[in-house]
Amino acid sequence: EDQVTQSPEALRLQEGESSSLNCSYTVSGLRGLFWYRQDPGKGPEFLFTLYSAGEEKEKERLKATLTKKESFLHITAPKPEDSATYLCAAHRGAYKYIFGTGTRLKVLA
Amino acid sequence: NAGVTQTPKFRVLKTGQSMTLLCAQDMNHEYMYWYRQDPGMGLRLIHYSVGEGTTAKGEVPDGYNVSRLKKQNFLLGLESAAPSQTSVYFCASSYSGTGGLGTEAFFGQGTRLTVV
Numbered sequence: 162e163d164q165v166t167q168s169p170e171a172l173r174l175q176e177g178e179s180s181s182l183n184c185s186y187t188v189s190g191l192r193g194l195f196w197y198r199q200d201p202g203k204g205p206e207f208l209f210t211l212y213s214a215g216e217e218k219e220k221e222r223l224k225a226t227l228t229k230k231e232s233f234l235h236i237t238a239p240k241p242e243d244s245a246t247y248l249c250a251a252h253r254g255a256y257k258y259i260f261g262t263g264t265r266l267k268v269l270a
Numbered sequence: 271n272a273g274v275t276q277t278p279k280f281r282v283l284k285t286g287q288s289m290t291l292l293c294a295q296d297m298n299h300e301y302m303y304w305y306r307q308d309p310g311m312g313l314r315l316i317h318y319s320v321g322e323g324t325t326a327k328g329e330v331p332d333g334y335n336v337s338r339l340k341k342q343n344f345l346l347g348l349e350s351a352a353p354s355q356t357s358v359y360f361c362a363s364s365y366s367g368t369g370g371l372g373t374e375a376f377f378g379q380g381t382r383l384t385v386v
Contacts, residue, residue, distance in 0.1 A: 193374075204379050205313075212371060257315070260313040262311065
């Protein structure tokens with residue numbers, strides 16, 4: 162069964178304390194791995210797409226990486242404004258995205 | 271640059287009432303989706319459409335109907351609302367992609383629906 166699991170469920174960091182969020186997937190025929198940021202009361206906002214193992218994408222303090230079994234979202238020197246829920250989704254073709262339940266990140270000043 | 275727009279943003283229904291949620295996108299995307307988001311369960315696909323005039327069932331379609339009469343609009347209907355349909359509903363759209371690869375979905379701001 163296709164599945165996406167994110168860990169940890171929640172993470173509290175001090176400002177400047179780097180860490181990583183994990184997205185493990187078991188999806189046959191992966192057609193893309195997507196990361197989103199979701200703020201309270203808002204819709205998910207697209208961050209990155211990864212297609213191949215070994216691929217990396219960066220944006221400001223965020224870097225996403227992909228292996229054949231998991232993806233990581235690395236957050237370097239986070240700031241309070243990085244606090245949000247981060248979602249990952251695997252695309253297995255046939256218009257199907259499989260979403261994880263997210264990691265709630267709180268960055269303390 | 272509107273992207274994906276959902277109306278309404280909030281709604282309270284009584285059990286048995288009906289309503290329609292409207293989604294509009296201005297990116298000329300072929301694919302459109304309706305999801306519901308519940309605590310601890312992630313986003314679950316209700317129905318989707320791969321083009322004007324086409325719709326298909328997703329993961330949790332029971333109790334919902336959809337229509338896509340125009341490419342830019344995707345409507346979600348609840349015929350007889352139940353408390354179990356209390357949720358946050360998101361519409362999304364995406365390009366069809368090339369070479370079999372998926373493309374990112376763009377989401378609306380959500381509709382918070384409470385059924386009492």
